[in-house]
Amino acid sequence: MRLKDKVVLVTASTRGIGLAIVEACAKEGAIVYMGARNMERAKERADEFNAQGYQVRTVYNDASVLESYKQMIESVIKQSGHIDVLVNNFGTSDPKTDLDIEHTEYHHFIDTIQMNLASVFLPVQAVIPYMRENKGGSIINISSVGGMIPDISRIGYAISKDAVNYLTKNIAVQTARDQIRCNAVMPGMTATEAVTNNMSEGFTQFFLKHSPIPRMAKPEEIAHAVIYFASDESKFTTGQILAVSGGFGLATPLYGDMIDLSNKH
Numbered sequence: 001m002r003l004k005d006k007v008v009l010v011t012a013s014t015r016g017i018g019l020a021i022v023e024a025c026a027k028e029g030a031i032v033y034m035g036a037r038n039m040e041r042a043k044e045r046a047d048e049f050n051a052q053g054y055q056v057r058t059v060y061n062d063a064s065v066l067e068s069y070k071q072m073i074e075s076v077i078k079q080s081g082h083i084d085v086l087v088n089n090f091g092t093s094d095p096k097t098d099l100d101i102e103h104t105e106y107h108h109f110i111d112t113i114q115m116n117l118a119s120v121f122l123p124v125q126a127v128i129p130y131m132r133e134n135k136g137g138s139i140i141n142i143s144s145v146g147g148m149i150p151d152i153s154r155i156g157y158a159i160s161k162d163a164v165n166y167l168t169k170n171i172a173v174q175t176a177r178d179q180i181r182c183n184a185v186m187p188g189m190t191a192t193e194a195v196t197n198n199m200s201e202g203f204t205q206f207f208l209k210h211s212p213i214p215r216m217a218k219p220e221e222i223a224h225a226v227i228y229f230a231s232d233e234s235k236f237t238t239g240q241i242l243a244v245s246g247g248f249g250l251a252t253p254l255y256g257d258m259i260d261l262s263n264k265h
Contacts, residue, residue, distance in 0.1 A: 002231040004029030007080045009072070009127075011035040011061055011119065012090035014042050016192035017142065020219035021087055021226050026054035028227060030085070033076050035061035063090050063115060069122035073130070082134040085230045086127050089142045090119035093157035100153055112156030113163070120164055124171055128180065136179030140229045141168050142222070143184045145245040161186075165241050172239030181238040183229045188245025191216040209256035213246030 008025045012018045013034040025032045026049055034056060036042035042058040049056040057079070061072040076083055092115050097108040120141050131137030146154065147161025164184065171182040189195060189207055195216070208214045225244045228234050243249075252258070 001029035006030045006084040008085040009033045009076050009083055010087040010089055014045055017219045017222050018089040020223040024223035024227050026056050031055045033057050033059045035059050035072050037062045063119055070126040073126040077130055083127055085138045087140045088120045091116050093154055098154045098156045101155055104155055109156045113160045116160035120167055131180045132178040138230050139182040140226050141184040143186045145186045145188045145243055145248055149249045169239045176238055183240045185225045186243040187222045188248045189216050211246045211248045212251055
């Protein structure tokens with residue numbers, strides 16, 4: 001019960017990593033708000049959790065409407081009086097339009113960056129006064145290992161996630177005196193519906209070939225890292241970017257080929 005009675009808000013939380021974070025926080029005793037645009041799906045998920053004895057509620061948030069972030073924060077404050085933990089999980093990229101520098105149209109590039117940065121900047125800006133009044137809080141941004149290493153595609157997504165990492169550090173420095181902590185989790189390739197629908201089997205196998213732990217992350221493994229940052233166990237930790245990626249990007253770029261060679265001898 002590491003989060004007992006803490007109020008936790010998780011954005012983009014009706015599936016995948018977000019849903020796993022909601023479940024993990026609820027199991028640790030938190031009162032969890034699911035920020036979502038599809039309120040019907042969010043209510044279904046919340047009802048399932050509440051039937052198990054957890055405390056899960058829903059709050060509307062449309063990532064495409066900038067004003068929605070402040071409204072989401074204020075709605076939770078109105079209902080619960082404070083927010084102890086904010087998890088900014090939203091992130092978007094269209095693999096059909098977010099390509100390389102030569103083939104990505106500028107408006108798609110900017111739209112991707114704006115949505116992914118707004119999903120952190122705006123809710124953090126809105127929640128800081130309430131966390132300050134509450135004598136502290138924890139902000140956790142879900143970034144991506146894709147923001148750590150340059151790639152041959154998804155230029156908007158990669159740059160936006162790199163920016164989220166740097167924004168995390170800025171928030172940490174600027175809010176530390178108010179006992180507000182800000183950290184980020186960088187998932188590697190994770191076994192979610194979005195990944196399996198958008199990544200071919202061939203690409204997945206090629207990607208995992210270069211990962212020291214040669215499998216996808218489970219959504220709950222990302223959630224475990226979030227629990228650490230959300231709990232009092234990390235009260236002296238801020239501005240950190242934690243990769244939960246199986247070691248991807250840690251080894252030599254020749255790693256996958258070297259493993260193949262060693263297996264042949």
